Amino acid sequence: MEEPLAPSSASRATEEPGSRAEIMEEVTSSSFNNPLFQQEDKKGITYRIPALLYVPPTCTFLAFAERRSTSRDVDALYLVLRRGLRTGHSVQWGPLKPLVEASLPGHRTMNPCPVWEQKSGCVYLFFICVRNQVTECRQIFLGKNAARLCFVCSQDAGCSWSEVRDLTEDVIGSELKHWATFAVGPGHGIQLQSGRLVIPAYAYYFPYRCLCFALPCKTKPHSLMIYSDDFGVTWHHGKLIRPLVTVECQVAEVTRKAAHPVLYCSARTPNRYRAEALSTDHGECFQRQTLNPQLCEPPHGCQGSVVSFRPLENTRRYQYTGGKDAPTIQESPLLDNSLRLEEGAGTASETWLLYSHPTRPAGEGPQMPDKDSKATMDTEDTYGSKASSEPQNLRPRVFHSIKFFVLCHSLLQLAQLMISGYLKSSISTVEKRFGLSSQTSGLLAAFNEVGNTALIVFVSYFGSRVHRPRMIGCGAVLVALAGLLMTLPHFISEPYRYDHSSPEDMSQDSEASLCLPMTSAPAPTPSNGSCSSYTEAQHLSVVGIMFIAQTLLGVGGVPIQPFGISYIDDFAHHSNSPLYLGILFAVTMMGPGMAYGLGSLMLRLYVDIDRMPEGGINLTSKDPRWVGAWWLGFLISAGMVALAASPYFFFPREMPKETHELRCRRKVLADAASPVSKGENSPSEQNPGESLKKQDGLVQIAPNLSVIKFIKVFPRVLLRTLRHPIFLLVVLSQVCMSCMVAGMATFLPKFLERQFSITASYANLLIGGLTIPSAIVGIVVGGVLVKRLHLGPMRCGALCLLGSLLCLLFNLPLFFIGCSTHQIAGIIHQPSTQPGLELFPGCAEPCSCPSDDFNPVCDPSTRVEYITPCHAGCTSQVAQEGLDKSQVLYTNCSCVSGRGPVLAGSCDSACSHLVLPFILLVSLGAALASLTHTPSFMLILRGVKKEDKTLAVGIQFMLLRVLAWMPSPVIHGSAIDTTCVHWALSCGRRAVCRYYDNDLLRNRFIGLQFFFKTGSLVCFALVLAILRQQSKEAGHKSTTSSPGLEQQRLMSGPKKQPEDSSV
Missing domain, CATH: 1.20.1250.20 (MFS general substrate transporter like domains)
Incomplete structure (x- = not known):
């Protein structure tokens, strides 16, 4: 089954370029209708986490993706690249090539996030390298980061790449002990008008560890920015965007009349709405996030992208939503309501924002993702599957x-x-x-x-x-x-x-369990024949x-x-x-x-x-x-x-x-x-x-x-x-x-x-x-x-x-x-003390007690139990009223020392x-x-x-x-x-x-x-x-x-280790 994960329409091709608006306007919807990456059925190889970048001087598109042995994150192998040359309204795509340079030994490469620096013409490709066999869940659970922040760069629009550079210690440093894990993107970075390069990222932060188990406490993900002010020579990270839980994010620069540009961030949340935040210092820190009810998400959120461009003429404050899942173009209300920098300065935005992510407005039923939303959701497409072809699936049917x-x-x-x-x-x-x-x-x-x-x-x-x-x-x-x-x-x-x-029930039925030799005779025992006929x-x-x-x-x-x-x-x-x-x-x-x-x-x-x-x-x-x-x-x-x-x-x-x-x-x-x-x-x-x-x-x-x-x-x-x-x-x-x-x-x-x-x-x-x-x-x-x-x-x-x-x-x-079995007269007794039937041999013989009856009584003085009052030789019974219920006592018992009374019921256990x-x-x-x-x-x-x-x-x-x-x-x-x-x-x-x-x-x-x-x-x-x-x-x-074999491993996938090598 083919699984195209790269852009397949004009909106998808232009939503992540990281370049200028005029380039986007030149792209037509008929230019991109073929998959760039598709699953290889026989080998099981699939491609995930696409990223697209446009390099204007050479009219080149760079499409990146992860190559995986399966769709699971832990099975990521390395990054691949396809270069596309724009000629008029069409793009000629080159073959798929592995980025061998973008790797660290013993690690898998994930989350491509490219950015183009306009002055030098250099393309920086950021990514993370995660230690093999270590999942994100394990890092979060143990609070032990296994990811490395890395990048490679290209001076010739992706034809060749530099050696990998590990920025983990330089950018994160001592704060890494509070980061359970982190990642960049996925998506693209941007260059601001000030020249700053900005890479969106997120980190799982925990303030301290539990003393008992040494596990991280209160681990929460927050978005942040990684930036450079010297055209990529040195890099730093901004503050975490708090307090809301935010994960994958994308940013866009918004210009306003008579005011400084601001950096706008749209982030994924588990709160059914996209989170928005603004930064007036180019991404160093952001104001408090707000949830935008106009940007609905599926229940657990999803990945998405946002780009900015100059508005069309005579269409101020216009919002277009071409269907439920179409990208949304709007002037963000956050820019009007949350930011007033200079007294007397207007705050009307000169920039439009285009969002692309799956939506499900409140009150509507479950929504099937369309082909535009699939890549931003980080999902596998199923173009040939029944889910995308049967009309019944478009309706919310439980x-x-x-x-x-x-x-x-x-x-x-x-x-x-x-x-x-x-x-x-x-x-x-x-x-x-x-x-x-x-x-x-x-x-x-x-x-x-x-x-x-x-x-x-x-x-x-x-x-x-x-x-x-x-x-x-x-x-x-x-x-x-x-x-x-x-x-x-x-x-x-x-x-x-x-x-x-x-x-x-002082009746004949109860009297049958007493010892009454003068008034009753033993009932005849039923024969085996009479039993087999009915009972x-x-x-x-x-x-x-x-x-x-x-x-x-x-x-x-x-x-x-x-x-x-x-x-x-x-x-x-x-x-x-x-x-x-x-x-x-x-x-x-x-x-x-x-x-x-x-x-x-x-x-x-x-x-x-x-x-x-x-x-x-x-x-x-x-x-x-x-x-x-x-x-x-x-x-x-x-x-x-x-x-x-x-x-x-x-x-x-x-x-x-x-x-x-x-x-x-x-x-x-x-x-x-x-x-x-x-x-x-x-x-x-x-x-x-x-x-x-x-x-x-x-x-x-x-x-x-x-x-x-x-x-x-x-x-x-x-x-x-x-x-x-x-x-x-x-x-x-x-x-x-x-x-x-x-x-x-x-x-x-x-x-x-x-x-x-x-x-x-x-x-x-x-x-x-x-x-x-x-x-x-x-x-x-x-x-x-x-x-x-x-x-x-x-x-x-x-x-x-x-x-x-x-x-x-x-x-x-x-x-x-x-507990040992308590003494039962005629069944279990202590050899040293032989109460009951052994103390008075033949005391119950005149009673003609039925052998099948079971109505236990207990002698409280000796804690000896008899299976019926008849076996204790009791000839009468009385009712003694208690505080909560009546208690039956059997008296005149010939087998009991002193002919004392016995209580109805078994003897209580001592243990x-x-x-x-x-x-x-x-x-x-x-x-x-x-x-x-x-x-x-x-x-x-x-x-x-x-x-x-x-x-x-x-x-x-x-x-x-x-x-x-x-x-x-x-x-x-x-x-x-x-x-x-x-x-x-x-x-x-x-x-x-x-x-x-x-x-x-x-x-x-x-x-x-x-x-x-x-x-x-x-x-x-x-x-x-x-x-x-x-x-x-x-x-x-x-x-x-x-x-020397490491590059071969990267080309062919991870090599199987001995069974216990991961221990």
């Missing part, structure tokens, strides 16, 4: 905006992760409600991955052949229906029943419905993330794609935390809130028999997914390609989301958007390959990929880490409930408020470290190893933080206060484990061949699902079941566990975490050892480039 799609997809993935993660927040409640073991509930949680894993390859394979937004919408609708199906067991089951013990069938149907719903939940989620990411990457500007994906992942990462928060709220409500019995219940959430409204969270999440799915049926199959680029400094979120450093030493030469769009499946694998050929090729490529040691070890490490995360996410709420005797609502609140945000912070910090510091594979491996080691060390204290230190250590470990996410992903992309990267990411995804996310919940659930000491029975089978051996539970649950973390640590250690060996081998083969 469903043809990629930004609106990013918003919708962020909300959809947020809702999808909420409904997918909600089951984990209520896993213990579901077990209690339907009598499930932890192994069964773990299998239920894993079934979400079964449907997703089974279909992801085929859905991704056909991804480019379907209407992706509609497929996303259909998948989201299926997710919503699956969420509704998850609530069905609540509505088809009988109301939840428990052994009543409140004062309001067992109902149980199987309920569990089957939930398994089907979880499978559909995974199937519906298959197209959402892969199709959404690929759609964004296809139709967003490739430089904006990392930013959009960063926003997408930043929003969706909040989904699991919101799921636990929703679970915390819903589990405070009683399960049968929709069918409460008359008189209500007096059961509290602290009672071990409490069951919260688990189903209500699925209902709310399903509604959110359904609402988020509706816009996708209105998005087009192919959206107009976005045509403008957002500046690097607004890509903070993309830094955290991008798994690959943007350095030139990346062998993949992929931008983060290309990597991220393949993260959740085999996106765009051989789109033209038939299914049969795909099946034939897949095993061979799979074996070749798995034989790579770096890839295999990193994936195995991620498998171990994912096993730890999957088990922790599924059963940590239940573990906290049992270990510290807290409610399910409080456990979810701790996880959603501390652990999940800590993991998000870890992912963001890992991405920022990789992006900002440009970590190579060696340093990435070391970062992964360090994170795994610290995570393992913080895991060790968890073995010793917890519930340890839950906060425990969860803080878990959260810190989660942050450290998440720190390895981005660098380990980068190791995978760097560790395989370029042609296998797409499949390698897909294989990684498949292995994580198959080896970690599917089996890990079942493994953890089985381990938890082995620590159970008392099972509830339902029709002769084990149902839910009533009591666990807390010490054994803690050792096995934390032991599994320790085992997986150790496996991850070992794998990363082996990865680092292999990388060290490869680095040593590469070091022996590498040679130092000679100075």
Whole structure:
């Protein structure tokens, strides 16, 4: 696709000449209609940041631009020049030539800004040289400038150029320590009537550094001028233009009647309007800036140009705007209102100003840039694209905006992760409600991955052949229906029943849990046949419905993330794609935390809130028999997914390609989301958007390959990929880490409930408020470290190893933080003191207590718990009124010393206060484990061949699902079941566990975490050892480039460095 970035009309050709007005008047609109610089499709070379200068004595145009390997700033190579000879009303352009002289070793050359000095006829070309691999974002973040102010000059209108001269120390000097970075232009400089040469520039200034982190504080960009009063011999810089934030700027000299000329500056701002400022001392300092509401800009501003010329006759105070995007010619109101220099002197301007930049007046919808505005916006043109050819794109249509799609997809993935993660927040409640073991509930949680894993390859394979937004919408609708199906067991089951013990329910049901041998006989135990005819069938149907719903939940989620990411990457500007994906992942990462928060709220409500019995219940959430409204969270999440799915049926199959680029400094979120450093030493030469769009499946694998050929090729490529040691070890490490995360996410709420005797609502609140945000912070910090510091594979491996080691060390204290199971009569007791049933053997035998009842009571004197009042030998109960609620007491208990009363409910834990230190250590470990996410992903992309990267990411995804996310919940659930000491029975089978051996539970649950973390640590250690060996081998083969080869490097582009050279 051709990408002309140089002027293509008369207005563009004459807006940046830096010469006299009479020359501009001689140029006609038919002279320039061919592109001067265009992208080279095969090599991927593109040209950015054009600048145009006219040299009157030789009738020569000089057109400059940056040559880049990609459109990213970090991939700039060197400057190029085309000379044009003006003959009449046409210009003959010469070939494109590289400016080898305009370079410094180890630096990339950027921002050409030429100016012509009239007296000597010399052309000064200013530019900046930035150290290779160092981005503008990194300089701003660290406050460490990597740019150099340089220029070359020509005495023969650009035919030959002098050696480069570095002016950084001479012009900026000691003030450089307060400049995070700076740049000149882009555009052109001018020569004033006084003879002063003026080069516009801007700098990121910070007044001081933070003492704690040594990072710059209050960094803000401000425009300024670089000038020379001795025709280019020495140069100085003026004061920063404050207080507004201004960046790229251009200047023009304005003459007025009976007054001195003033220097007018028009600068880019993020305030939707151009900023204007005037200087009466030729650019040394400027008056306070003002925003001109007549000069509207896009929301984040844009680059633009301004030139001055004498007004036409009899057209005073005339403004012409030939359409929304046409250059604006006006007499600036700032000149009339802001400047009165001499008493009695007129201030009417003798100069007109011509502005050229994209505009979007307030109240109007989104505006597509026209071909005049594209070069000044510093964007890539798309003349042949649909964005510039389809009439529908000229209208503000919200469903043809990629930004609106990013918003919708962020909300959809947020809702999808909420409904997918909600089951984990209520896993213990579901077990209690339907009598499930932890192994069964773990299998239920894993079934979400079964449907997703089974279909992801085929859905991704056909991804480019379907209407992706509609497929996303259909998948989201299926997710919503699956969420509704998850609530069905609540509505088809009988109301939840428990052994009543409140004062309001002094009835036969409550008396059934007392020891009444004289008035009642043991109820006949139902036979296995009677159970299987009704109860067992109902149980199987309920569990089957939930398994089907979880499978559909995974199937519906298959197209959402892969199709959404690929759609964004296809139709967003490739430089904006990392930013959009960063926003997408930043929003969706909040989904699991919101799921636990929703679970915390819903589990405070009683399960049968929709069918409460008359008189209500007096059961509290602290009672071990409490069951919260688990189903209500699925209902709310399903509604959110359904609402988020509706816009996708209105998005087009192919959206107009976005045509403008957002500046690097607004890509903070993309830094955290991008798994690959943007350095030139990346062998993949992929931008983060290309990597991220393949993260959740085999996106765009051989789109033209038939299914049969795909099946034939897949095993061979799979074996070749798995034989790579770096890839295999990193994936195995991620498998171990994912096993730890999957088990922790599924059963940590239940573990906290049992270990510290807290409610399910409080456990979810701790996880959603501390652990999940800590993991998000870890992912963001890992991405920022990789992006900002440009970590190579060696340093990435070391970062992964360090994170795994610290995570393992913080895991060790968890073995010793917890509560032992309190004494339970007949189940758990201390050998030295045998209270309860052991103290009075046979005390409860005459009571004929039902074995399946569960209505725990506590002896406050000995802190012994009995599973029912009947097992304590209690024959009566009384209600004791308290300050806030009624308390049930059971009296005349034959199994209790002194036949004293016992309290309804479980005994309080003596170490519930340890839950906060425990969860803080878990959260810190989660942050450290998440720190390895981005660098380990980068190791995978760097560790395989370029042609296998797409499949390698897909294989990684498949292995994580198959080896970690599917089996890990079942493994953890089985381990938890082995620590159970008392099972509830339902029709002769084990149902839910009533009591666990807390010490054994803690050792096995934390032991599994320790085992997986150790496996991850070992794998990363082996990865680092292999990388060290490869680095040593590469070091022996590498040679130092000679100075003579530097020019060859500039001609052919940057040479690839060894993998760890950027570290």
